[in-house]
Amino acid sequence: xxxxxxxxxxxxxxxxAAPANVMVTLVLALALFGIGLVGFLTRRNMILMFLCTELMxxxxxxxxxxxxxxxxxxxGQLMVIFILTVAAAEAALALGxxxxxxRRKETLSNEAWADMKE
Amino acid sequence: MDPSxxxxxxxxxxxxxxxxxxxxxxxxxxxxxxxxxxxxxKAGVDAGFSWLKWMLxxxxxxxxxxGTFALLKVKGRWPAVFTVASFxxxxxxxxxxxxxxxxxxxxxxxxxxxxxxxxxxxxxxxGPFQSFTANFGLYVDGxxxxxxxxxxxxxxLIALYASEYMESDVRAGYARFFFAVSLFVASMLILVMSDNxxxxxxxxxxxxxxxxxxxxxxxxxxxxxxxxKKAFIMNRIxxxxxxxxxxxxxxxxxxxxYDGLFQAIASSGAETVQGSWSKAAIPFLLLLAxxxxxxxGPLFTWLPDAMWGPTPVSALIHAATMVTAGIYLxxxxxxxxxxxxxxAEWAETALLTVGWIGCATAFxxxxxxxxxxxxxxxxxxxxxxxxxxxVMGLGVGTAFGGVYYVFxxxxxxxxxxxxxxxVMHGMAGQVDFRKLGGLMKVPGFRLTMVCMxxxxxxxxxxxxxxxxLSKDIILYQALTSPVEQVRWMGWLGLAxxxxxxxxxFRVWFRLALGPVHIEPGPxxxxxxxxxxxxxxxxxxxxxxxxxxxxxxxGHxxxxxxxxxxxxxxxxxxxxLSLIAVGSVLAGLxxxxxxxxxxxxxxxxxERSSAGIRxxxxxxxxxILGRDAHGTLFVLATGVVVVGFLLAWxxxxxxxxxxxRLRASMLQTPGLKWLPLGSEHGWYxxxxxxxxxxxxxxxxxxxxxxxxxxxxxxxVVNAVGRIPGWFARVFQPLYTGTVQGHALSMAGxxxxxxxxxxxxWLSGGAS
Numbered sequence: 001x002x003x004x005x006x007x008x009x010x011x012x013x014x015x016x017a018a019p020a021n022v023m024v025t026l027v028l029a030l031a032l033f034g035i036g037l038v039g040f041l042t043r044r045n046m047i048l049m050f051l052c053t054e055l056m057x058x059x060x061x062x063x064x065x066x067x068x069x070x071x072x073x074x075x076g077q078l079m080v081i082f083i084l085t086v087a088a089a090e091a092a093l094a095l096g097x098x099x100x101x102x103r104r105k106e107t108l109s110n111e112a113w114a115d116m117k118e
Numbered sequence: 119m120d121p122s123x124x125x126x127x128x129x130x131x132x133x134x135x136x137x138x139x140x141x142x143x144x145x146x147x148x149x150x151x152x153x154x155x156x157x158x159x160k161a162g163v164d165a166g167f168s169w170l171k172w173m174l175x176x177x178x179x180x181x182x183x184x185g186t187f188a189l190l191k192v193k194g195r196w197p198a199v200f201t202v203a204s205f206x207x208x209x210x211x212x213x214x215x216x217x218x219x220x221x222x223x224x225x226x227x228x229x230x231x232x233x234x235x236x237x238x239x240x241x242x243x244x245g246p247f248q249s250f251t252a253n254f255g256l257y258v259d260g261x262x263x264x265x266x267x268x269x270x271x272x273x274x275l276i277a278l279y280a281s282e283y284m285e286s287d288v289r290a291g292y293a294r295f296f297f298a299v300s301l302f303v304a305s306m307l308i309l310v311m312s313d314n315x316x317x318x319x320x321x322x323x324x325x326x327x328x329x330x331x332x333x334x335x336x337x338x339x340x341x342x343x344x345x346x347k348k349a350f351i352m353n354r355i356x357x358x359x360x361x362x363x364x365x366x367x368x369x370x371x372x373x374x375x376y377d378g379l380f381q382a383i384a385s386s387g388a389e390t391v392q393g394s395w396s397k398a399a400i401p402f403l404l405l406l407a408x409x410x411x412x413x414x415g416p417l418f419t420w421l422p423d424a425m426w427g428p429t430p431v432s433a434l435i436h437a438a439t440m441v442t443a444g445i446y447l448x449x450x451x452x453x454x455x456x457x458x459x460x461x462a463e464w465a466e467t468a469l470l471t472v473g474w475i476g477c478a479t480a481f482x483x484x485x486x487x488x489x490x491x492x493x494x495x496x497x498x499x500x501x502x503x504x505x506x507x508x509v510m511g512l513g514v515g516t517a518f519g520g521v522y523y524v525f526x527x528x529x530x531x532x533x534x535x536x537x538x539x540x541v542m543h544g545m546a547g548q549v550d551f552r553k554l555g556g557l558m559k560v561p562g563f564r565l566t567m568v569c570m571x572x573x574x575x576x577x578x579x580x581x582x583x584x585x586x587l588s589k590d591i592i593l594y595q596a597l598t599s600p601v602e603q604v605r606w607m608g609w610l611g612l613a614x615x616x617x618x619x620x621x622x623f624r625v626w627f628r629l630a631l632g633p634v635h636i637e638p639g640p641x642x643x644x645x646x647x648x649x650x651x652x653x654x655x656x657x658x659x660x661x662x663x664x665x666x667x668x669x670x671x672g673h674x675x676x677x678x679x680x681x682x683x684x685x686x687x688x689x690x691x692x693x694l695s696l697i698a699v700g701s702v703l704a705g706l707x708x709x710x711x712x713x714x715x716x717x718x719x720x721x722x723x724e725r726s727s728a729g730i731r732x733x734x735x736x737x738x739x740x741i742l743g744r745d746a747h748g749t750l751f752v753l754a755t756g757v758v759v760v761g762f763l764l765a766w767x768x769x770x771x772x773x774x775x776x777x778r779l780r781a782s783m784l785q786t787p788g789l790k791w792l793p794l795g796s797e798h799g800w801y802x803x804x805x806x807x808x809x810x811x812x813x814x815x816x817x818x819x820x821x822x823x824x825x826x827x828x829x830x831x832x833v834v835n836a837v838g839r840i841p842g843w844f845a846r847v848f849q850p851l852y853t854g855t856v857q858g859h860a861l862s863m864a865g866x867x868x869x870x871x872x873x874x875x876x877x878w879l880s881g882g883a884s
Binding site: 040 | 852854855864
């Protein structure tokens with residue numbers, strides 16, 4: 001990917017991050033993902049579960065940024081833009097679904113929706 | 119047949135024919151199975167006669183039109199118009215062929231071959247047994263022409279009759295009925311006109327199919343569908359014989375085309391065929407086919423049940439034409455019943471088997487007919503009996519007698535069935551002659567009953583009738599035969615003639631004479647327009663059926679309960695009259711023979727594949743030490759008169775005596791079997807049920823049990839349960855909650871990641 005140098009002319013010179021610094025960011029992303037996963041598996045409130053999925057999304061986005069910096073490649077950041085966009089659309093959709101599910105059973109607990117059990 | 123067309127030909131041919139016939143007699147007297155040389159002329163190909171294809175295309179066009187009407191459920195009388203018109207075209211073409219080409223056939227005896235279209239032609243080498251040809255082509259010789267003529271003419275008349283008879287079905291199945299009838303005539307013409315055995319087989323199956331469709335025409339009645347299935351299945355047994363015979367014919371001769379086949383037999387000497395079982399089996403397999411189609415021997419029981427079909431169908435298919443296809447096959451395949459084809463011993467055995475099956479069937483059919491009370495079934499059994507006579511004619515060595523009787527029988531038996539149909543039509547489907555009587559006095563039924571009288575006279579082979587002239591040829595041939603067994607067949611046939619006279623007039627006397635007595639039937643045709651109602655049915659049903667019925671009955675006149683007999687209309691009367699005239703004229707060839715020494719039918723048979731059996735026994739033979747002709751006439755007339763007088767005594771002069779005789783026989787333990795057995799067809803159906811039906815049922819039960827408990831129980835269901843058992847172990851893990859799904863997914867991913875890390879740490883990457 002090539003970027004016109006005029007845009008970057010005034011900015012401080014950007015250099016590739018050292019692997020140790022990248023590792024710090026990745027550990028942060030991993031922690032974020034772990035929090036999201038554990039939250040998803042333990043919470044029963046559908047809205048909170050949804051928020052946990054958002055956490056996992058952002059952990060992945062953070063990892064993208066970190067690797068993008070490591071390789072000096074803007075593709076990582078580009079992918080983050082996509083993730084944000086999709087997450088926004090998905091948030092609208094998922095919250096709408098949660099509202100509909102709530103209307104059916106007057107509860108936000110996902111235990112009310114165990115119908116796929118044999 | 120138009121007699122004016124016939125006479126000039128007869129006159130022209132008289133001289134030559136007489137000389138030829140004389141030679142034939144001398145030749146025939148020498149041998150029974152060994153007929154000497156087989157003089158088969160190669161068929162003359164003449165594409166100028168390709169207009170004959172319209173004989174097939176006209177009925178097929180009617181099939182398409184009637185089928186379209188039936189599919190679109192169009193109501194109306196058009197199907198009858200199409201059918202009658204197409205049959206009339208076919209009949210006109212047949213007559214035209216006779217006028218145009220008949221003289222040359224009589225003169226030269228060369229069959230006519232008309233190629234129409236290629237169908238099956240392939241080869242896998244250049245050798246003699248390495249090709250197979252069965253094209254659409256016509257092969258017309260004497261018997262083909264005869265069958266073409268009477269099938270098309272009778273079909274036209276009977277279709278006209280049916281157009282009135284089926285009137286009450288205009289809404290329900292008029293188009294379907296005429297569709298099947300048209301298809302039948304097309305198939306029948308293919309059967310007789312095809313130039314190879316594959317085409318014959320196609321027509322053979324086609325007529326069987328139409329027979330099935332028409333027997334089961336009243337499909338809402340359980341009996342009709344059962345009868346249709348019975349006819350179809352019993353015919354399939356016979357068709358197996360025909361199929362195997364065709365296979366063996368190809369294996370032995372390398373062709374299925376008549377022309378090549380007859381010449382192959384003619385050129386093979388008797389010594390080359392000794393001990394060839396595969397050749398010797400052919401005539402017996404053909405006989406099996408004949409037994410199915412012509413209701414002979416062990417396979418006859420389908421024909422009485424075929425009376426479930428509409429009566430015009432019984433007249434056309436199950437009396438006049440289709441059931442004679444077996445006789446056609448025997449006449450067509452006559453060369454296979456000679457010493458030249460299969461060796462003298464086998465040929466004699468085959469002929470005797472044919473003769474005995476025919477003779478026994480004639481006798482058994484006649485005895486059963488004596489015990490029936492359903493007049494239509496009497497005629498059905500009489501058809502079985504008559505067909506037995508024809509087969510016996512072929513068996514005792516006179517294809518001429520057999521074919522002549524086919525011709526005369528077609529007319530008078532069609533007449534009998536059509537009169538029976540007119541009575542049924544008028545009496546709301548009443549078929550029990552104990553519940554009818556004195557119909558001669560009922561207005562509108564006189565013509566019908568006179569026609570039935572004529573038919574009964576012919577069925578009874580009254581002296582000088584066409585039937586007697588043709589049947590006596592068979593008896594003459596049998597009684598003057600040098601073979602003792604054949605003479606026994608002749609005597610049994612003579613006895614059968616007496617029984618036939620008895621049962622024929624038993625029906626007519628009961629129906630036509632005596633006080634007027636009418637109980638309407640169950641009305642299976644739905645005559646809503648005749649104004650009789652349920653009240654009429656109920657009151658009639660209250661009357662006891664048999665003994666006290668006729669004389670002292672309170673009916674007085676037939677109209678007593680609001681039932682009005684529906685007299686036959688114009689078309690039925692016209693057809694009855696025409697067929698009655700035809701029945702009488704059918705004897706014309708024999709009368710012309712007296713003056714010209716030339717029999718039209720005999721010349722037809724002479725100029726065909728059955729020509730080797732066209733002659734009649736020795737000219738100057740003796741029966742019981744006296745002159746054969748005179749003795750046979752006296753004997754045949756005698757048994758007919760005895761049968762007639764017996765019927766008159768028991769069923770016209772003193773019906774009480776007849777009824778008392780039957781009652782006393784039923785009470786005598788030693789004689790009980792006679793009326794009961796006769797009424798129930800000697801329990802042949804019951805015997806078949808025990809011999810074949812019950813074992814098949816038991817076998818089915820055993821197999822069903824095995825299927826249910828071994829195949830289903832042990833094999834299929836046990837194997838099917840194994841995954842179920844496994845599932846039951848793991849099923850509790852499946853909670854159906856969202857977290858459960860997510861946990862298993864996360865666990866799966868963790869396992870994969872763990873494995874990748876383990877793989878990486880253990881140096882897998884490097």
